[in-house]
Amino acid sequence: MITHDVDLAIIGAGPAGMAAAISAKEKGLENILLLERAEYPGGLLHQCIHNGFGLHYFKEDLTGPEYAERFTTQLNEMDLRLSLNTLVTHLNPDRSIVAINPEWGEFEVLPKSVVLAMGCREKSRFAVGIPGSRPAGIFTAGLAQKLVNVDGYMPGEEFVILGSGDIGMIMARRLHLEGANVKAVVEIMPRVGGLVRNEVQCLHDFDIPLLLEHTITEIFGNHRVEGVRIAGVDKDGKVMKETEKDVPCDCLLLSVGLIPENELSIEAGIELDERIGGPIVDEYLQTNIDGIFAAGNVLQVWDLVDNVTLDGVKAGTNAARFAAGELKKQPNEIEVIPGENIRTITPHKIVGSEDVEFALRVQNPIQNAELRIGEKTKKFRVLSPTEVVTVTIKPSEMEACRESGKIEVSCHERKE
Amino acid sequence: MNKEIICIVCPLGCRMDVELDGTEVMAVQGHQCKKGPKHAEKEVSFPGRILTTTIKTDVPEMPLLPIRSNQEIPKDQLMACMKEIAGHPVKRPVKLGEPIIQNILGLGVDMVACRTMQ
Numbered sequence: 230m231i232t233h234d235v236d237l238a239i240i241g242a243g244p245a246g247m248a249a250a251i252s253a254k255e256k257g258l259e260n261i262l263l264l265e266r267a268e269y270p271g272g273l274l275h276q277c278i279h280n281g282f283g284l285h286y287f288k289e290d291l292t293g294p295e296y297a298e299r300f301t302t303q304l305n306e307m308d309l310r311l312s313l314n315t316l317v318t319h320l321n322p323d324r325s326i327v328a329i330n331p332e333w334g335e336f337e338v339l340p341k342s343v344v345l346a347m348g349c350r351e352k353s354r355f356a357v358g359i360p361g362s363r364p365a366g367i368f369t370a371g372l373a374q375k376l377v378n379v380d381g382y383m384p385g386e387e388f389v390i391l392g393s394g395d396i397g398m399i400m401a402r403r404l405h406l407e408g409a410n411v412k413a414v415v416e417i418m419p420r421v422g423g424l425v426r427n428e429v430q431c432l433h434d435f436d437i438p439l440l441l442e443h444t445i446t447e448i449f450g451n452h453r454v455e456g457v458r459i460a461g462v463d464k465d466g467k468v469m470k471e472t473e474k475d476v477p478c479d480c481l482l483l484s485v486g487l488i489p490e491n492e493l494s495i496e497a498g499i500e501l502d503e504r505i506g507g508p509i510v511d512e513y514l515q516t517n518i519d520g521i522f523a524a525g526n527v528l529q530v531w532d533l534v535d536n537v538t539l540d541g542v543k544a545g546t547n548a549a550r551f552a553a554g555e556l557k558k559q560p561n562e563i564e565v566i567p568g569e570n571i572r573t574i575t576p577h578k579i580v581g582s583e584d585v586e587f588a589l590r591v592q593n594p595i596q597n598a599e600l601r602i603g604e605k606t607k608k609f610r611v612l613s614p615t616e617v618v619t620v621t622i623k624p625s626e627m628e629a630c631r632e633s634g635k636i637e638v639s640c641h642e643r644k645e
Numbered sequence: 646m647n648k649e650i651i652c653i654v655c656p657l658g659c660r661m662d663v664e665l666d667g668t669e670v671m672a673v674q675g676h677q678c679k680k681g682p683k684h685a686e687k688e689v690s691f692p693g694r695i696l697t698t699t700i701k702t703d704v705p706e707m708p709l710l711p712i713r714s715n716q717e718i719p720k721d722q723l724m725a726c727m728k729e730i731a732g733h734p735v736k737r738p739v740k741l742g743e744p745i746i747q748n749i750l751g752l753g754v755d756m757v758a759c760r761t762m763q
């Protein structure tokens with residue numbers, strides 16, 4: 230078996246992995262290897278042909294492929310080593326990696342540091358438990374997106390989409406533009422799961438029906454999907470039988486959420502945050518195994534790719550600092566405690582004495598919100614669960630927390 | 646005439662009740678900041694969108710090339726543009742940002758390549 234000794238191995242060459250590689254190299258790390266499963270770098274950006282990427286990072290409105298090419302060009306210019314068609318099969322607690330590709334067969338990588346950048350994957354029908362037979366014509370929205378935007382294949386003619394996450398709404402528009410009949414986007418919650426911008430520009434613009442507080446209770450068809458049963462739900466999320474109606478269609482798309490892809494992390498013994506599904510990390514994005522970092526959607530499902538890039542920059546920079554022996558830990562850790570109205574938050578603990586950037590999502594939409602992180606408060610006109618908020622705290626603002634070993638984060642409505 | 650327009654400038658997504666005289670905004674209600682009425686005015690006078698889609702290629706490993714409009718296209722012309730694009734397969738090589746269809750439907754807008762195709 231071939232063995233590669235490297236300073237940094239990065240698993241996944243999507244937006245997080247590419248940014249990590251570039252930043253680590255800029256920090257002076259020479260021997261970097263990017264391992265990518267697909268035949269090209271860039272990850273999901275290639276199939277996300279819509280615009281809205283890069284508004285924060287580049288101050289420009291780019292499409293997914295344009296955003297990706299900025300980074301792939303840089304990878305080439307900086308001469309970073311990229312191993313494509315490469316599947317990582319094992320990650321061990323000592324950071325060693327086993328992978329396989331057509332060129333080297335099965336091979337081993339012995340890295341000084343690792344960045345996990347495997348991204349996330351879509352929840353499937355199994356996750357939402359819709360009864361019925363198993364006909365052809367049921368796709369996750371992201372798979373349909375790849376078929377339509379990359380492979381040039383229309384998966385059906387008449388669509389129903391379950392879930393109003395951004396990918397679901399964007400696919401509704403895309404399919405409509407390609408001449409398909411999108412009969413409904415069905416959402417169990419009283420509001421859309423994605424951005425308002427997408428509700429307006431993907432659904433309203435093309436008069437695509439949006440059924441809020443509805444769900445799908447049955448899928449019809451044996452060989453091919455022939456239709457679905459749609460029903461309203463009450464306040465407790467219970468199906469109201471009397472509202473059921475059957476809608477013929479030959480395709481059902483599921484846009485019911487994303488989960489960080491962490492099989493390799495689990496194998497290595499990396500502890501995960503049960504609520505988010507990603508590794509437990511400190512402010513350097515380091516996991517419980519020294520020298521293994523996590524960045525992007527493998528850590529938490531971000532709202533914007535710009536934030537994934539920034540995460541990658543952070544992990545790459547810190548991996549380089551680790552390799553150079555520069556990452557310092559304080560003797561007493563501070564544990565981050567999510568309080569009222571906080572759905573997810575990273576980092577989970579603070580180990581150093583530098584500025585800490587928190588990234589969080591609230592549980593429910595709040596107007597005139599006040600976010601409290603330890604002693605510090607910050608005001609927001611509005612906070613929405615569809616957005617990730619980032620707040621930076623200085624070490625001087627955490628003195629008291631260092632004593633108690635805890636920092637609590639919560640979000641309330643402001644009392645004027 | 647009254648029309649509901651949802652402001653998309655921030656995640657609050659205010660539902661605004663907009664009173665119209667033809668394409669002139671007479672009054673706006675339901676916004677929570679001054680960006681709302683401004684957005685309403687644009688939606689009424691020029692409801693334009695960036696069109697992003699794909700175009701067929703002659704490259705078997707890359708059957709589609711992603712393309713976009715370099716400016717907004719009037720909303721009611723989007724479907725017509727899609728038909729126009731369907732009739733134009735593209736040959737390699739293509740550079741990022743290269744115009745693939747110039748002045749589509751005489752709208753003064755180019756459809757440009759979103760990636761390099763060697």
Ligand code: SF4
Pocket residue numbers: 652653654655656657658659676677678679680681682
């Ligand atoms: S009107 Fe102001 S507050 Fe309301 S959605 Fe628009 S920008 Fe946000």
